[in-house]
Amino acid sequence: MKIDLNEAVRCLVENDNIVILPHDHPDGDTLGSAFALKRALDKIGKKVKIVCDDGIPEKYSYMIQDVKNDDFSDEKFVVAVDVADISLLGEKTREKYKNKINLAIDHHTSNRLECEKLLLDENAAACCETIYEIIKESGIEIDKKIADCLYTGLSTDSGCFRYSNTTSRTLRMASELVDLGASHFDINVIMFETKTRTYMKLENLVMKTMQMYYDDRCAIVNISQDMYEMSGSNETETDPIVAKTRQIEGVLVGAVLREKSDGSFKVSLRTNKDLDASAICGLLGGGGHPKAAGCQIDGPLENAREKLLDAIGKFLN
């Protein structure tokens, strides 16, 4: 059942022994939502715990600092934050809380999480926008730590206010959170301005392999196993490279061919304008989102590139 903000506030204020579920592989928005909400509810004497199969990545550790440690088995109210689908919870959490979610707070248009009550704001750039409104509406004071958590969600989910989901509300809330003490600069340095030296080396090796196709509308780079060795980097650091291929002026399709240890290639593809990344990768047995998708192709490199170019050509020509 869809509910409004006031109803969500009422649910939270009237209940206790609350479990908050962020999604697995947690990001800044789901964690910001979870910790801001916990910290706010802590202030009015609730017992609240956050449950997430994956641990909290080190870079978000400032959210956890000095947080009240509640442990209780008598769980009475379960809230999912920024969780669009049950599959996005970790396996253990999913098993335990399936069909037991009382309230879901989310901003994904595609939300299909089974829950008793759903507060969905599809116009919010981040789930933290809604959490901010809930806390304000409840009259709980927003301290610096809560402001840090909320700002993190706003900033990370909007690409630091660059993405098209950013609205005047997002920016106004960010402004208010800075006034409430959010360490916006420090947070943005951690989230956007910190790259490891090994990543920088890898990026440099990879960008040299760039080749342009289809009248410069397609840019492809490749990463070999050798490059991981030479740079000291690894596959977990390759995401920003994919984004770089799409940033080139005039490029409609950017792709990275990542060699796996078995000699096959993992393809990550990004598109601009109306080109459907998911459809291109679909031709090669993969899938994804309209602007970001992936697939697997057999090696050697020449074979993988040729197959990928064939598929891209069907959409570019």
Next chain:
Amino acid sequence: MKIDLNEAVRCLVENDNIVILPHDHPDGDTLGSAFALKRALDKIGKKVKIVCDDGIPEKYSYMIQDVKNDDFSDEKFVVAVDVADISLLGEKTREKYKNKINLAIDHHTSNRLECEKLLLDENAAACCETIYEIIKESGIEIDKKIADCLYTGLSTDSGCFRYSNTTSRTLRMASELVDLGASHFDINVIMFETKTRTYMKLENLVMKTMQMYYDDRCAIVNISQDMYEMSGSNETETDPIVAKTRQIEGVLVGAVLREKSDGSFKVSLRTNKDLDASAICGLLGGGGHPKAAGCQIDGPLENAREKLLDAIGKFLN
């Protein structure tokens, strides 16, 4: 003479045949300031022209669209926007307007431009913040095109709200400008998500020159004239490279040494944490902001690097 906002508004409203001077190698803030101010003054029937030795780079062409074309020789009032020093004007403009600047509007702490009246807001992330306040104070309606110009300045000078100069005011103004119709997403794609192929080639050549100093707390790269030739790029495209040096994990000072055609070097320096970029460059006769500053050093490269490292060492040790 330092003046306040009201006095600046009075000057602009009482005068006519106004010349606006952005700085040379114009960026989003100086152009946003110039075109927002011109467009606002156009609305109250003033004759206003913008004078800049360097042309307007193609990516800012949306600012010029449908702008009233005023040409007059009977110039009566000269306003410099975002110009901290006379040397930042192009040679022709400098010769013509030296000692003739009636009003300077700026946000650089290091401002030392000779002018009759100075409106300086050192807390503004962008000169456009002050221009926005001037236009609001004057009661002139801010239309979509003016909002685009002002948003561009705010966004570009604050690294899309990432840099430490970003305040709650910057974000609040951005929010208001989005409400006034600023095409924030399209502008950010142009400013931050589009890179030319020549830039990509240059970046790759430059990043290979990276050297680390002072226990990896300082990263320096250099750009030679050769690299411009090899990549097809030029000095106007080098700004994002400076930012990259500071992004490396653990780096407190990042710098780029850009070789000029006369063999001397233009230094751009960026700092993290509390390190004062302006003070470091001040030791070498330059200046700027706390986290972003610059200076000139004689060649050859080894000399420039040594002098720069000396200055940096005084602050790092």
